[in-house]
Amino acid sequence: MLPSYTVRESPKAKHLSLKISVAGSLEVVVPKGYDRTTIPAILERKQRWIDRVTQQIETRHALIGLERSDQLPQHLCLQAIGQTWQVDYCPTALPRVRAVEQPDLKLTLFGQITDQTACKNALRSWVTDKAQKHLLPWLRTISQELELPFASASIRGQKTRWGSCSSRQTISVNCKLLFLPSELVRYVLIHELCHTVHLNHSAAFWALVAQKEPNYQQLDAGLRDARYHVPLWLES
Incomplete structure (x- = not known):
């Protein structure tokens, strides 16, 4: 069949x-x-x-331990920054869905919570905002640490790439990195910073990566299965 x-x-x-x-x-x-x-x-x-x-x-x-379901989550495990958020859903008369942070790592969605698409969009916006607040400062810290400057950076939600670097030294970082183990996220950021010097995957590029992260081969292999850390509701 x-x-x-x-x-x-x-x-x-x-x-x-x-x-x-x-x-x-x-x-x-x-x-x-x-x-x-x-x-x-x-x-x-x-x-x-x-x-x-x-x-x-x-x-x-x-x-x-990831469920094969794209249903709305009860928890958000942001491994990259060591946070697990409890997600609550509160129906109100609001015409849209709004995600509001509460004390003790609780996130409440207010509004038309029976609209799954609206809820997922609100959660995606929250994840993007969280990535803006955590991943971009992290990138700047590593940039200074390794003496690999870049021109600008932004958060995106790419389907297949964890990050990218343009010829103008503009780095794009995938918001989904928040769900990956921190060591893999750090490696992705180092990888993209090395592209500010070599905009390819030449031998010279990998030599620079090895200089900045000696354990790069094991980390690069770990990225092959990294997409399975990303919840399905974020992919759908």
């Missing part, structure tokens, strides 16, 4: 490709005008690969 899947046309795609999200959903990416009637046969040939990757995702979720 074929798995359920969605199809997305991409103008950049040159051939069909399969993507399985952290939630385990299968997406088929095809070029514009692709003959979709051929997809079931391709999925049948790729069934063993699909089953294997899906099982790996389930195993990683179990090891990390």
Whole structure:
């Protein structure tokens, strides 16, 4: 029996490709005008690969303790800054949903809390604001410590990148880093700061990374499974 899947046309795609999200959903990416009637046969040939990757995702979720659910959270575990927030939901007549911090690491969402999309948007805004307050000062501290200056920095919510650095030495930091272990976050920030010197992944770049973080290979390997720390409601 074929798995359920969605199809997305991409103008950049040159051939069909399969993507399985952290939630385990299968997406088929095809070029514009692709003959979709051929997809079931391709999925049948790729069934063993699909089953294997899906099982790996389930195993990683179990090891990390992350539920495979995109439902609204009761807690927010911000490993990067050592905080776990309790999330409460309070229905009010407000036309929108607002996230308000309370004492003792409690976060309350007020408003139309039956609207899951509105609640997720409010939580995303709160996470972005939290990243602005914690990750950017952290980046500046490491920049001074390692003598790797940058021009400017911003918080974003990239789907596939933890961070990026432009030719103008502008660094973008993913707000989802808040959910990762602190040692991985520090490595990502060092990695992007090294791009201010080498805007590539050349041997010279990796030599600079090794100089600034001798344990970079183990940390880089740790990033391969790091997306499983990010709650599914934030990805959906």
